[in-house]
Amino acid sequence: MMTAHVHVPGPRSRVAVRRSSDRHTNDNGDIEDPGATPAASGVEGIEDGITRTGGSVVAVTTEAVQPRSDSRAATRSPRRGPSHRRRTTMTAYLFILPMIIGVAVFMIYPLASSAYHAFTKWDGLSPATWDGLANFRYMLFEDPTFWPSLRATAYFVLLSVPSSIVFGLALAVLLNRMIVGVKIFRTIFYLPVVLPSIAVLTLWKYIYDPLYGLANQLLTALNLPTSQWLQSERMAMPSIVIIGIWGVGGSMIIFLAGLQNVPTEVYEAARTDGAGPVRMFFSITLPLITPIMLLQVVLGLVLAFQAFNQVAVLTNGGPGTSTMLFMYKIYTDAFGSYPNLGLATAEALVLFVIIMIITGIALKTSSMWVFEETK
Amino acid sequence: MTMPAASATYPTGRNVEPGPDLVMRRRVPLSRRVPMTVSRICWYLLCSLLGATMLVPLLWMISIALKPDSNILQLPPQLLPSSFQWSNFVNGPQQIHFPQLLANTVTITVLSVFGSVASSMLVGYAIARIQFPGRNFWFYLFTFSIFVPGIVTLIPIQRMFFALGLIDTWFPLILPSFFGNPVFIFLARQYFTAIPRSIDESAMIDGAGHWKIFTRLMIPLTKPLWITMIIMAFQGSWNDFLNPLVYLNSETKYTLSLGMANFMGGLSEAAPQFNYYMASNLLYMLPPLLLFFFAQRYFMMGLGTLGVSQK
Numbered sequence: 001m002m003t004a005h006v007h008v009p010g011p012r013s014r015v016a017v018r019r020s021s022d023r024h025t026n027d028n029g030d031i032e033d034p035g036a037t038p039a040a041s042g043v044e045g046i047e048d049g050i051t052r053t054g055g056s057v058v059a060v061t062t063e064a065v066q067p068r069s070d071s072r073a074a075t076r077s078p079r080r081g082p083s084h085r086r087r088t089t090m091t092a093y094l095f096i097l098p099m100i101i102g103v104a105v106f107m108i109y110p111l112a113s114s115a116y117h118a119f120t121k122w123d124g125l126s127p128a129t130w131d132g133l134a135n136f137r138y139m140l141f142e143d144p145t146f147w148p149s150l151r152a153t154a155y156f157v158l159l160s161v162p163s164s165i166v167f168g169l170a171l172a173v174l175l176n177r178m179i180v181g182v183k184i185f186r187t188i189f190y191l192p193v194v195l196p197s198i199a200v201l202t203l204w205k206y207i208y209d210p211l212y213g214l215a216n217q218l219l220t221a222l223n224l225p226t227s228q229w230l231q232s233e234r235m236a237m238p239s240i241v242i243i244g245i246w247g248v249g250g251s252m253i254i255f256l257a258g259l260q261n262v263p264t265e266v267y268e269a270a271r272t273d274g275a276g277p278v279r280m281f282f283s284i285t286l287p288l289i290t291p292i293m294l295l296q297v298v299l300g301l302v303l304a305f306q307a308f309n310q311v312a313v314l315t316n317g318g319p320g321t322s323t324m325l326f327m328y329k330i331y332t333d334a335f336g337s338y339p340n341l342g343l344a345t346a347e348a349l350v351l352f353v354i355i356m357i358i359t360g361i362a363l364k365t366s367s368m369w370v371f372e373e374t375k
Numbered sequence: 376m377t378m379p380a381a382s383a384t385y386p387t388g389r390n391v392e393p394g395p396d397l398v399m400r401r402r403v404p405l406s407r408r409v410p411m412t413v414s415r416i417c418w419y420l421l422c423s424l425l426g427a428t429m430l431v432p433l434l435w436m437i438s439i440a441l442k443p444d445s446n447i448l449q450l451p452p453q454l455l456p457s458s459f460q461w462s463n464f465v466n467g468p469q470q471i472h473f474p475q476l477l478a479n480t481v482t483i484t485v486l487s488v489f490g491s492v493a494s495s496m497l498v499g500y501a502i503a504r505i506q507f508p509g510r511n512f513w514f515y516l517f518t519f520s521i522f523v524p525g526i527v528t529l530i531p532i533q534r535m536f537f538a539l540g541l542i543d544t545w546f547p548l549i550l551p552s553f554f555g556n557p558v559f560i561f562l563a564r565q566y567f568t569a570i571p572r573s574i575d576e577s578a579m580i581d582g583a584g585h586w587k588i589f590t591r592l593m594i595p596l597t598k599p600l601w602i603t604m605i606i607m608a609f610q611g612s613w614n615d616f617l618n619p620l621v622y623l624n625s626e627t628k629y630t631l632s633l634g635m636a637n638f639m640g641g642l643s644e645a646a647p648q649f650n651y652y653m654a655s656n657l658l659y660m661l662p663p664l665l666l667f668f669f670a671q672r673y674f675m676m677g678l679g680t681l682g683v684s685q686k
Contacts, residue, residue: 089508091585095501098494099517102554105535107520110528117531124534171425179418187671188426191433194667194674196614198632199660202639203436206649212452214435220451246429306524309616313636327526334530335621341530348527355524 114345122342135346143343148321149329152237156307156325159241161300165293168251173285175252176259186256190249201313204243205230208314230315233322240310240323251296258292259285287371294366298359305355326351440464440653447649460650467651468658475627476634483548483630484612490553492604496597498555499563500589504575514564521557525617533621547622548615548630552608559604566600567593603673606666613663631659 093100118135122128139146175186192200207214208229216226229239262285270280308327311317317324317332330351334344435454440463442456468474501507502514536547574596575588583591594601619633629637638652667674 092501092505092507096498099498099555110531113531185422195660199656352527
């Protein structure tokens with residue numbers, strides 16, 4: 001069998017073209033992962049047949065190779081043949097066995113179990129019994145905390161995700177310059193992210209203490225009205241969001257990495273055309289940073305919908321239901337004093353669906369605002 | 376102000392700064408590298424102001440941790456301690472059995488860090504460097520599991536450990552990590568894919584199998600990868616709160632995160648030993664902080680790889 005290889009120069013751009021034009025599908029019918037380098041996608045070992053003549057090379061390998069399905073594995077090592085291939089496959093599966101078990105036991109089974117138990121009456125003590133849509137009916141029409149907790153979650157997401165993006169980007173732009181000392185500032189802003197969340201939250205719980213806390217102390221010193229912070233229905237949620245803003249260094253550092261990938265030449269060109277810093281930010285930086293922004297939006301949404309520690313440590317959902325985040329409600333329904341596991345699994349599924357829909361919307365609409373370099 | 380040619384300043388503009396390396400790749404707009412003096416001073420003022428604001432809570436915590444008992448109930452509260460009571464760092468931890476909690480946390484952390492890093496390295500290696508049927512299918516399945524929210528699987532997994540009689544043991548906190556961490560596998564695959572093929576090919580010609588290549592060649596070659604994973608796994612385990620909360624009942628088995636949250640919840644108007652609390656809290660923060668200062672570039676590598684690969 002003769003195979004034609006086209007050699008494109010460059011360290012990682014080796015592409016093999018087979019006559020049968022099966023370039024994008026490998027022998028198992030899997031789609032070849034475009035992220036893998038050609039070397040990793042099974043076209044290695046062709047050097048022996050290649051004659052290098054400058055730029056692109058057409059090489060002809062005249063190997064008496066077995067059926068098509070074998071052509072890739074056959075070229076890769078001196079030991080060839082189906083028995084070797086079977087052994088390699090077995091080795092590979094032994095290597096990934098931990099994850100196969102992990103996915104089966106800690107993802108597939110729990111997902112299936114949740115999908116079933118959401119439709120059952122289940123208190124964890126006696127066996128679950130089929131209950132149809134009762135959990136969902138209770139959740140939507142009778143549960144006094146379901147809608148308040150959705151509202152609290154929406155409020156939290158709407159406050160925390162945009163604020164972390166705006167402040168993170170602002171800090172990143174501020175710290176994206178070469179000045180002596182800039183790294184010290186970067187370290188300081190990143191510091192809160194490194195600390196354990198429980199340590200941070202308990203610290204802030206004391207900071208918000210109306211009597212002894214730092215927050216009111218500072219407000220008094222500045223002659224500003226003090227607040228009840230976590231004990232006030234109006235201020236509890238904003239107080240929690242402020243703690244998140246203290247940890248904005250996490251999104252700052254990702255934006256910073258993105259900003260440093262913006263080519264210098266673009267700014268130079270804009271400067272020669274007479275653009276000021278504000279114009280340059282909105283016309284160059286912002287569009288070029290949108291892919292990172294999308295990543296931040298999606299990550300931020302997924303994490304914000306699953307926020308739990310804040311409420312568990314600071315407020316237990318109160319005062320009233322003002323900070324009853326959905327995650328916390330699920331937790332109390334499942335592991336509280338009156339466990340209702342059927343209801344809790346139903347709620348967990350609802351949360352899963354909400355997260356999927358919202359991130360799906362973010363990704364779908366991203367083509368409208370995310371700048372793509374190659375058009 | 377005239378701009379020097381890019382080629383002249385670019386090399387000197389790099390790597391000139393001392394201090395910790397927070398970001399791997401640095402390409403800063405030329406215009407921002409040669410600012411005028413006034414704007415430079417404004418920049419320092421603004422950054423110092425913001426930086427100080429960020430540090431205030433931590434400084435205040437240190438101040439509380441050093442306060443004598445008599446200062447705690449003082450009204451109005453004072454910012455600084457009247458005298459330093461260093462014994463808080465002994466009495467505070469003693470009161471919450473800090474040494475016991477620390478031993479628990481270290482045991483759990485070490486085992487689960489080892490489990491998740493070892494298993495993820497194995498899986499990442501196989502996915503990146505062995506050709507086998509179903510490779511991409513498994514890779515996409517593993518990656519998909521990153522996006523399944525923990526709470527959806529938490530309840531069934533808790534029931535599973537309950538049925539096995541493993542509630543109130545450390546098994547539920549350690550065991551799952553031995554079955555691979557999807558994020559780590561993703562990282563490992565990226566890293567292994569970038570290593571030249573020729574290395575293992577020549578080893579294979581010498582008769583080495585995949586296990587030998589993995590242990591003898593790949594592990595030494597991928598030191599930055601597994602250090603990054605160790606750090607991420609350490610943080611995950613050290614900071615974990617929800618899982619200990621769900622699985623542990625007896626206080627002798629608590630982790631530090633659970634113990635600290637419990638201690639804070641137990642403080643009341645009657646016995647507000649916030650100085651004890653903050654002293655213990657500082658000790659709890661110390662290991663991650665030290666790790667951060669000594670291994671900063673690996674923190675960034677994890678972020679960088681994730682960020683770049685998502686682009």
